[in-house]
Amino acid sequence: MEFDNALRDAEEARLAVERKWFEGVRPECRPSDQDISRMKARYHYNPEFFHIAVVGSAGAGKSSFINAVRGLSKQHPMAASTGIVETTDTVTRYPDPSPISQMIWYDVPGAGTPKVSDWQYFNDMGLYIFDCIIVLTDNRVLESDLTILRACEQFKNIKSFIVRSKSDQYINNMVCERMPPGFDIGDPDMDDETRSLFLQTKSEERHWFINETCQNVRMHLERENLPPKKVYIVCSDAMLAIVNKSRSSKAIDEAELLNDVKGSCGSVRGRGVESKSSLLDCQSDPRLAVERKWFEGVRPECRPSDQDISRMKARYHYSPEFFHIAVVGSAGAGKSSFINAVRGLSNKHPMAAPTGIVETTQTVTSYPDPSPNSRVIWYDVPGTGTPKVPEWQYFNDMGLYVFDCIIVLTDNRVLDSDLAILRACEQFNNIESLIVRSKSDQHINNMVCERMPPGFDLGDPGMDDETRSLFLQTKSEERHRFIDETCQNVRMHLGRENPSPKKVYIVCMDAMRAIVIKSRSTKAIDEAEFLNDVKGFMLTRLEAGC
Incomplete structure (x- = not known):
């Protein structure tokens, strides 16, 4: 009897851990003295110095900020590397x-990439x-940002800042x-009236x-029941100027x-790591196999049932007479603006999807094409990764398996969440998936500005002929790069993760x-090619009667 009770208790403990695993509840694991x-x-x-980690999502601009x-x-020989791909592979001092x-x-590798x-x-x-930990964000506040801030609260000696x-770049956009x-x-040939309107609007x-x-913020x-914090709004050009x-x-x-970081320097430097809670034992009894997967971040696979598929099709008013396209990706990738553009609408049009600094899309929303034909x-x-929409089981929770086509939109680095969606699409023979790199014009302009001389302002109404010529030449070079x-x-990320090879469509x-x-x-x-390919997929699907 005692043995039977022990087996029952062990199985209940295992099921409890597994239930949390499927629900995406994160375990809390405290560092040991050996870890520290x-x-x-x-x-x-070295306790004689003040050690500052700059963290955040991939592509937030951590390396540029540190420079x-x-x-x-x-371009300085002592500068941290920057680029389109995640250039920081390990924590660099x-x-x-x-x-x-x-x-x-x-410089800490960005969270959410396939490597990290x-x-x-x-x-x-x-x-x-x-x-000190500086949480850098270049768009929406993500769940990963809040997770870092919550963790900082567990350690008395860590000062944290939100930047x-x-x-x-965002104001210009x-x-x-x-x-x-x-x-x-x-x-370079902006007239006086346009220039005046631009400066007023800016x-x-x-x-x-x-x-x-x-x-x-x-x-x-x-x-999230976190204490209030100031958010410091900065840009690298202005930071570089002020430091110099x-x-x-x-x-x-x-x-x-x-000034605030400097002021924090003397208040916490040299203290030991003081934790507010005890270490969670990660290696215990019958829960070990499930807990090991849990702590290693292995995701459970969950296939939708026939009832799930019917329920989601009813929710999204799926009709085989139409071609249903879901636009997905990380928060802030520009999904709403993209949907407006492919429908020929500006973001201010009354039929446009709402856009903004916060995550404006709270539920899956359908937008028929304005063309009656x-x-x-x-x-x-x-978007994935916000507090309201965690990445865990995003594909299934959003019911993406009912769509005819899924467009994975990325405005920066390829993230683990992007690849997870592409992997899931591979499990369904009826889903076409496309990768689209958005905001190409903004990123090219940003790359140009980084190469231009100090003090260059893209929106400067008084740009002289020499600067204008250098700008146009640099822009042509950076566009190709x-x-x-x-x-x-x-191509590198797809090869590493083994989804089928795909073209990336670069658009603005x-x-x-x-x-x-x-x-x-x-x-x-690639805008015209993208539209033609989507049209081809649609005609093939509708002609097949799927």
Whole structure:
């Protein structure tokens, strides 16, 4: 009897762990004294210095940020590497160039890439040994960002800061959305009237961006029961200028961030790792096999039942007479703007999908094509990785298995969540899947700005002829480099993860919208080919009667 009871208790414990595993509940695992000593040795921790880790999602601009706070351009021989792919593969140490500085900066690989899953990111990276952690975000507040902040709260000695990077790029992008059709921020022949409208719009969007960003961060912290924190809104150009005792018209919170980090330096430096809770035993009794998978981040496979498929088809009003396309990807990739563009609409059109700084898509929303002859229905799917939409079981929870075509939209690096969706598509013979790299115009302009001389402003209305000529030449070179590196990056990740080879379509919203409405755009790359291929898939599917 006693043996039977023990077996029953063991099975109940195993099932309880397995239930949490399927629900995506994360276990909490505290570092041991041996873990702390090992990580301090790995990162050459010295109590005489202030050790700052810069963390966040892949592509948030961590390497560029570290260069800027150290007063270095990305071309400097001591600069951290930057690029389209995730250039930081391991935690890398960067002492401050100033001989009197006691700060050491650490560039931490981005969370959410195939190489660095966000599962146990804080512990696997050994972030618990740092004096200060800067959580860098360049778009929406993600679940991985909040996970890091929650973990920081468990350690009394860690100061944490929230920094919104690339503010200049985002403000320019918002301005471009409000400007008349055909506006190009890099146009060297901008007339006085357009220039005046641009400067006025930029002033308005700058104020709106600051307010919306602060409200968004405050909302997420409150929802997660985290203590209030200021969000520092910065851009690398302004940070670099201020560190080098210069001025920048792009500056917002750069000087305040530098002062606050410096002020934190003396308050926590040299303390031991003080945990607020005890270590969770990860290796125990009959739960061991399931717990090991849990802690290693192995995802359980869950196939939809016939009832699941029928329920999701009813929810999304699936009809075999139409071609149903789901646009998916990480939060902030531009899914809503993309759906507006492929339907020939601006973001301000009354029939447009809502867009914004926060995740505006809360549920899967259908958008029929405005053309009465079209048989395509577009679906805007909430982004992965936000607090409301965790990555765990995203494919199944969103019912993506009922769609005819899934477009995986990425605006930066290829993330683990993107590859998970592509792997899931491979399990369903009836789903066409496409990879689309969005916001190509914005990224090319950003690459150009990084190569231009210090102080260059893309929206400068008084650009001289020499600067204009250099800008146009640089833009042509960076456009070709961006296309080549993007294709190589996708090919590399697909080869590593073994989904079928795929073309990546490189697009921007302005060019997509122009082509849909039978116009032309100098920004166009793969927009026309993408539209033709989608049309081909649709005709094949509808003719087959699937």
